[in-house]
Amino acid sequence: MAISTTAGHAPHEHGKPTGLWRWLAATNHKDIGSMYLWFSFTMFLSGGVMALCIRAELFQPGLQFFQPELFNQLTTLHGLVMVFGAIMPAFTGLANWLLPLMIGAPDMAFARMNNWSFWLLPPAALLLLISFFVPGGAAAAGWTLYAPLATQMGMGMDLTIFAIHILGVSSIMGSINIIVTILNLRAPGMTMMKMPMFAWASLITAYLIIAVMPVLAGVVTMVLTDRHFGTHFFNAAGGGDPVMYQHIFWFFGHPEVYIMALPAFGIVSHIIPTFSRKPLFGYTSMVYATSSIAVLSFMVWAHHMFTTGMPATAQLFFMYATMLIAVPTGVKVFNWIGTMWQGAMSFETPMLFAVGFVCLFTVGGLSGVTLSVAAVDIQLQDTYYVVAHFHYVLVAGALFSLFAAIYYWFPKMTGKMYSEPLGKFHFWWSMIWFNVTFFPMHFLGLAGMPRRIPDYALQFTDFNRIASIGAFCFGLGQLIFLYNMLRSIRHGQAAPHKPWEGAETLEWQIPTPAPYHSFVEAPHVEAGDNGVIHSMTGGAHH
Amino acid sequence: MAESSRADNRVLLLKLGVIACVMFAFAWALIPLYRVICEVTGINQLVKADAPAPAVAxxxxxxxxxxxxxxxxxxxxxxxxxxxxxxxxxxxxxxxxxxxxxxxxxxxxxxxxxxxxxxxxxxxxxxxxxxxxxxxxxxxxxxxxxxxxxxxxxxxxxxxxxxxxxxxxxxxxxxxxxxxxxx
The missing domain is CATH 2.60.370.10 (Ctag/Cox11)
Structure with a gap:
């Protein structure tokens, strides 16, 4: 028994708490994980509504629904809500749910801190959402909150800054919990170089969060003092430098990109071996590729700033460093394909999303390499090409991997099977309309349509219409997922102990649904690469 | 085992907390750091001083x-x-x-x-x-x-x-x- 904060109680002394208190005072990693996931899905829907507002306005040129001020607030909040409210908490939630099961720990290392890291999220989300209704409206500087725009706006900006502070504290605490759990609570036999890829990805991501979220907190604090306390960090008239904001922001911002991508890599590295019925190809190289992506992510931030007038030496450095990231990423894609190669593949919903992830993430990676070329980027900076690029890696990348994960672990979490036909329908529907939405944006960007504008020149109309239609269909399709989940939790068929033939990691060795207090006694395992369990002894549950 | 591992967890928590605080300070340190790096390496000299203007005929x-x-x-x-x-x-x-x-x-x-x-x-x-x-x-x-x-x-x-x-x-x-x- 190694959890520090349930001191005084052996876990079997208390059963499953009931009512509201179970959730408010939750210390059980499964309860907290579920809350994270529901919270992030709620934020996903609210960010999605904002996205549909944006696409509705862009359906045709001219101003139809929103004035430019509100349009800018919508693009800003869509970005912030999706990044900090949907994607990041969803990965933290999955880590909460799955890490203790994967490494044979009874719970997360600091169960009360875990409760606090979750319950900081709803107030922060409220701050973001109510900022629409304060005088001056929500922050409208883009999710990057560039100075000097960010130093000039109304109180919506202050609410945003506070929300970011709170979200930062929450994700730092969540990350500390993940790191301590992985480093200190692994079951005997589960060594670091045998650990499943999702655990590795979560560990590295957690380190990234601890390293860069404080930098974001620092830079928004500087914006706050510029706004209210007479400092001039980013005010040129007072001797400051607005470009400095971009340098500090992107020192956070680029590792942040990998904070949203690495856990996705981890998830896919579980699902592809399972449904290919083969061990993961090149496990060790996967671990090193993930680590080197994390290290490289600190050296490329200024590729977001090629048009700020950087010296040519710096442009060249950041260009080559950025291209270098394609190498470990390529290793990963190669390994996933190598895993599938000659495997006995079957295409259940999780596998469909995982294969869709590999295809579309590669497209997003390719446009990323295109953008890394400094000379090309000058043309493409702040156009829809960039919008297409990061939606390929964030929607088809992070979001698809999350859907894959939910479908994959849903039986273990709930004890019920989801509806496979609905799941497949959800995949194909999302796959088609995602591409209809975002692929034309490449063309718009190449033709020179700038991002973050409510109105555009007439020649961009056709592609914008296609994108808007795609977006509405894609958005509606996510309700299929919601319906499938709600219905399956209540009426789904009982799931077998191990619903996937090729699933060999530790979480599939315990009963279904996962017992409320799993691994109260650590099991002894004999594990192979990627956490494949050869044999397990001990490991009691309550 | 419970006691020692609890102490281990605390120590690690403390170390990671220190990293977070140091990184917060690092964000502020970046402002003078950038200035110093640009001055030392001279990479930001976008406008080079020209030779003195020749006497105008x-x-x-x-x-x-x-x-x-x-x-x-x-x-x-x-x-x-x-x-x-x-x-x-x-x-x-x-x-x-x-x-x-x-x-x-x-x-x-x-x-x-x-x-x-x-x-x-x-x-x-x-x-x-x-x-x-x-x-x-x-x-x-x-x-x-x-x-x-x-x-x-x-x-x-x-x-x-x-x-x-x-x-x-x-x-x-x-x-x-x-x-x-x-x-």
């Missing part, structure tokens, strides 16, 4: 004698209750002669305010050739409540200015000097 002067179009502008930092405006928005001025333009500054609040103006030139290269003899930007200006004053700005445009600069914008940014109100 009399024949060249005819070429460059075309008058320069001047625009005047002023912006005030948000929150500073001043109104600053040039009395003429633009003018044409010959090179090598005194130019005088008047700025009117009003303190629109009912308190005493100290301000400092910082000039900017567009194109930036023109800055080296505008020789100011008199300017309110030379020192901090104290304004009584509701006070309005006019300031002359007197300068000469150097004849050595390259001929391709045909237009100069002189823009002042005015910001307040906190804590100097009663000086």
């Amino acid at each position: 009399a024949s060249d002067l005819a070429v460059t004698a075309a008058p320069v179009r001047l625009r005047f502008d002023a912006t005030v930092q948000a929150g500073l209750p001043w109104q600053v405006r040039p009395l003429v928005g633009q003018m044409a001025a010959p090179r090598g002669e005194f130019v005088r333009v008047d700025y009117e500054i009003t303190n629109a609040s009912n308190r005493e305010v100290t301000g400092q103006a910082v000039p900017r030139y567009l194109p930036a290269a023109a800055g080296n050739y505008v020789k100011k003899l008199e300017c309110f930007c030379f020192r901090q200006q104290v304004f009584k409540p509701g006070e309005t004053r006019r300031f002359p700005v007197v300068f000469v445009i150097d004849r050595a200015m390259p001929a391709d600069i045909g237009e100069i914008t002189l823009a002042y940014s005015v910001f307040d000097v906190p804590g100097q109100g009663a000086s």
